[in-house]
Amino acid sequence: GFRKDVVLLHIDGADQHVTVYINGNEAGSHDGGYSHFTLDISEYGDSFTLRLVTSDDLRDTTEPYGKQRLKRGGMWYTPFSGIWQPVWIESVPEKYVKTLRVETDMEKASIDTKDPSFCGTIEVITPDGPKEYPLSSGKAVICPDGPRLWSPDDPYLYHFTLRTDSGDTVHSYFALREISIRVVSGMRRLVLNGRPYFFNGLLDQGYYSDGLCTPASPSMYERDIQTARSLGFNTLRKHLKVEPDLFYSACDRLGMIVFQDMVNNGRYSFLSDTLLPNIGFREKKDFGPASTPEEMSVFLQRMEQTVEQLFSFPCILYWTIFNEGWGQFDSVSTGDRLRRLDPTRIIDAASGWFDKGGGDICSVHVYNHECHFIPDVRPIVLSECGGYIYSVKDHVCNTKPYGYGSTGSSEHLLQRIKKLYLEEVQPSISKGLCGAIYTQLSDVEDETNGIVTYDRKVVKLPADEMRGIFAGLVISDR
Structure with missing residues (x-):
């Protein structure tokens, strides 16, 4: 089923300040209308009432606002506020991958979970078929044979599945380019x-x-x-x-x-x-x-x-x-x-x-x-x-x-x-x-x-x- 050890609420974008209430109680808050926000809501069980309260004051120029303006016109646009990107939940094991940083050049992809306690495997789908690489101390270096480079003329992506020994699974991709x-x-x-x-x-x-x-x-x-x-x-x-x-x-x-x-x-x-x-x-x-x-x-x-x-x-x-x-x-x-x-x-x-x-x-x-x-x-x-x-x-x-x-x-x-x-x-x-x-x-x-x-x-x-x-x-x- 869906429920594992931890349930996460993801708010990908709410402009500018958001406060999360669950069953009427404040569970967390976030500032910044263009950045992701994740909250552990496991303690609230399988059924709860979720309310998101947002506020946005363009008279205050502290937070980034882009081309929004209260008095729109010319090169300035109608302002927006509230939830404008996906809000979603996922369930993960107690020990799960919180971050995945992928850095590439023309020969290799370096994958880093930012957690040295993770070990496991990474299966990469290459033009020659799947190939498995070790994940050790939270990191892996992938060096495909005959690397196929990403460009607008050939936007080739290497899809991979990362599996940790703790039971978490991450599906993602990388591209070789520099x-x-x-x-x-x-x-x-x-x-x-x-x-x-x-x-x-x-x-x-x-x-x-x-x-x-x-x-x-x-x-x-x-x-x-x-x-x-x-x-x-x-x-x-x-x-x-x-x-x-x-x-x-x-x-x-x-x-x-x-x-x-x-x-x-x-x-x-x-x-x-x-x-x-x-x-x-x-x-x-x-x-x-x-x-x-x-x-x-x-x-x-x-x-x-x-x-x-x-x-x-x-x-x-x-x-x-x-x-x-x-x-x-x-x-x-x-x-x-x-x-x-x-x-x-x-x-x-x-x-x-x-x-x-x-x-x-x-x-x-x-x-x-x-x-x-x-x-x-x-x-x-x-x-x-x-x-x-x-x-x-x-x-x-x-x-x-x-x-x-x-x-x-x-x-x-x-x-x-x-x-x-x-x-x-x-x-x-x-x-x-x-x-x-x-x-x-x-x-x-x-x-x-x-x-x-x-x-x-x-x-x-x-x-x-x-x-x-x-x-x-x-x-x-x-």
């Missing part, structure tokens, strides 16, 4: 599985017309990913939001790279964070009034939780810490802190502007003017660009669109994108450009600059022609 930086023809390049790779991506806000941050069905994640792939994109920049695990597992399975943002807290100034940078004033102190000491402390805690929660998903190759100065503080030391948490991925410390030289990437946003890149010792990524408006009749939420440059038809939109990529993005590859993120995957409320409408019913661009535009986005390895 992201690094290497000098190629005198320029520092992003390298996937040992070869220079151009990351052609879309900004993905993760908002839906019928559920805000939550889609009507998990199949919507797959639909968005498949739409992006069909148009020739290989990367999604998950923007200022942490998705349910189902999203990342779909990216793993379907072959979509993820550039994952940390979710911003702290304060935002339209003048200093948006208006002035967009007309060329991109210098700002990294120790300004954007965050209070408490906000900085909470941000670092949530950053650590995000890394721990998402570490084992192979699709994630790249972390973005701060976006356009929102809540930004001490980006250099924060980047160093993140590297200690995860030395295996690329770090973008300051996406857009207010770059203090931290992290691995020179990360630039360009709207409303041509792309010009200043040479940098780091690889260059155009982490936001385009954003051209095309409002599809009967598929918009607001008559006042928001974006960067209006187009009146699918054909006009296609021509603008073609000009951007063929005349600006592609020629910049020879100057050090390693990736470009187009704004954006879908329309969101006032923003009608998506490649699909907010209701996901209309794809605004022809797939064949888009793939043709992107055919030249290649970096030579010579």
Whole structure:
């Protein structure tokens, strides 16, 4: 039956503060709307009344809030609160695996339960059939023969079953892949599985017309990913939001790279964070009034939780810490802190502007003017660009669109994108450009600059022609 020794209640996401009551008594609480929370509820037996009470105050910018705003409009969206990710229970043995961290490169997978008392076996399904490896002191190293590497062209996953001597069983998977930086023809390049790779991506806000941050069905994640792939994109920049695990597992399975943002807290100034940078004033102190000491402390805690929660998903190759100065503080030391948490991925410390030289990437946003890149010792990524408006009749939420440059038809939109990529993005590859993120995957409320409408019913661009535009986005390895 279901009942074993321990019953766990999992709350994958409740914005922002949640208190759990069982049979009218407080059983636990959690802060943070984008992080998982697990509670041992074994003592309450087989039948009980569960009540979750959530609170969310966007007037307080201590907790990460992303693009939510009480007064929505433009690039700020309708706020959400309460339960927005799965709530579920499971029953496990008295001694069970609480954590599973999987770290891989091109040759091996290192699996760590973070508990040295665990011993057992791991059965891995390889292309040649199942193979068993020992689990000793809570760890195992898997070195498949003839390793098959994960990439968007071949998103191969090694499924495995971990069995402990204490009676617990875990089903999971890993992928062999490696992201690094290497000098190629005198320029520092992003390298996937040992070869220079151009990351052609879309900004993905993760908002839906019928559920805000939550889609009507998990199949919507797959639909968005498949739409992006069909148009020739290989990367999604998950923007200022942490998705349910189902999203990342779909990216793993379907072959979509993820550039994952940390979710911003702290304060935002339209003048200093948006208006002035967009007309060329991109210098700002990294120790300004954007965050209070408490906000900085909470941000670092949530950053650590995000890394721990998402570490084992192979699709994630790249972390973005701060976006356009929102809540930004001490980006250099924060980047160093993140590297200690995860030395295996690329770090973008300051996406857009207010770059203090931290992290691995020179990360630039360009709207409303041509792309010009200043040479940098780091690889260059155009982490936001385009954003051209095309409002599809009967598929918009607001008559006042928001974006960067209006187009009146699918054909006009296609021509603008073609000009951007063929005349600006592609020629910049020879100057050090390693990736470009187009704004954006879908329309969101006032923003009608998506490649699909907010209701996901209309794809605004022809797939064949888009793939043709992107055919030249290649970096030579010579």
